Amino acid sequence: MSSRILAIETSTECCSVALFEDERLLAKRSSNAPKVHASMLVPFIDQVLKEGGCSATDLDAVAVSEGPGSYTGLRVGVSTAKGICFGTGKPLLAIDTLQILALRGISHECAPQRIIPFIDARRMEVYTAIFDGNGSKLSETAPVILDENSFSEELSKGPVLFIGTGVEKFRGICKSPNAFFVECYPMADYMASGAFAALKKKEFKDIAYFEPFYLKDFMIGVSKKSLLQP
Numbered sequence: 001m002s003s004r005i006l007a008i009e010t011s012t013e014c015c016s017v018a019l020f021e022d023e024r025l026l027a028k029r030s031s032n033a034p035k036v037h038a039s040m041l042v043p044f045i046d047q048v049l050k051e052g053g054c055s056a057t058d059l060d061a062v063a064v065s066e067g068p069g070s071y072t073g074l075r076v077g078v079s080t081a082k083g084i085c086f087g088t089g090k091p092l093l094a095i096d097t098l099q100i101l102a103l104r105g106i107s108h109e110c111a112p113q114r115i116i117p118f119i120d121a122r123r124m125e126v127y128t129a130i131f132d133g134n135g136s137k138l139s140e141t142a143p144v145i146l147d148e149n150s151f152s153e154e155l156s157k158g159p160v161l162f163i164g165t166g167v168e169k170f171r172g173i174c175k176s177p178n179a180f181f182v183e184c185y186p187m188a189d190y191m192a193s194g195a196f197a198a199l200k201k202k203e204f205k206d207i208a209y210f211e212p213f214y215l216k217d218f219m220i221g222v223s224k225k226s227l228l229q230p
Contacts, residue, residue, distance in 0.1 A: 003060040007191040010077030011069025017044040018188035027051035037076040063195035066094035067213035068127040074212035091204040100186040102131040113158035118166030126166035
């Protein structure tokens with residue numbers, strides 16, 4: 001029997017929604033217009049469900065990007081996903097935002113040995129983690145203040161793909177020939193494999209208590225240090 005998952009991604013300026021049936025994309029909507037998450041997310045959901053020929057009660061789960069990312073964007077996405085799950089009794093899945101970017105990068109022509117997604121933060125800071133070339137996570141998510149020596153160990157070993165909303169910060173200071181860059185948003189279109197893997201494992205979140213991963217404590221600590229740097 002086929003399974004259908006609604007995916008919601010609102011961790012950055014881009015608001016996106018996708019509907020999948022057994023990892024096959026049925027419909028998608030997105031906008032990177034400023035501050036449209038609250039006004040466009042529900043209409044996008046209605047549109048993809050209609051295009052996919054189903055209602056929310058026909059879903060097997062709702063998947064939401066869990067962060068790190070924009071506080072406001074994540075709140076809108078998670079609250080909406082919870083509302084659908086409460087109303088339909090469907091389970092909630094949460095997908096690491098950095099993994100969404102990493103999975104988008106595995107087919108890059110550079111055949112990366114490492115994929116390092118960036119979510120833009122403040123100044124020269126990004127939220128990041130290290131993934132292997134297949135999109136498996138190798139390190140914990142953390143804030144990093146970029147300089148010309150960042151990720152030198154990974155870059156010394158072979159092609160590294162930097163992907164996400166913060167890559168332009170690093171492109172201008174990184175001199176390694178092993179560095180490749182793709183500037184893009186995390187999108188709901190790329191949530192299928194993570195969402196269906198979580199569904200198969202029944203990695204359901206508690207609808208009442210689940211909160212997005214803001215990386216808030218790290219953000220406070222690092223920003224203070226950054227003020228001391230020249």
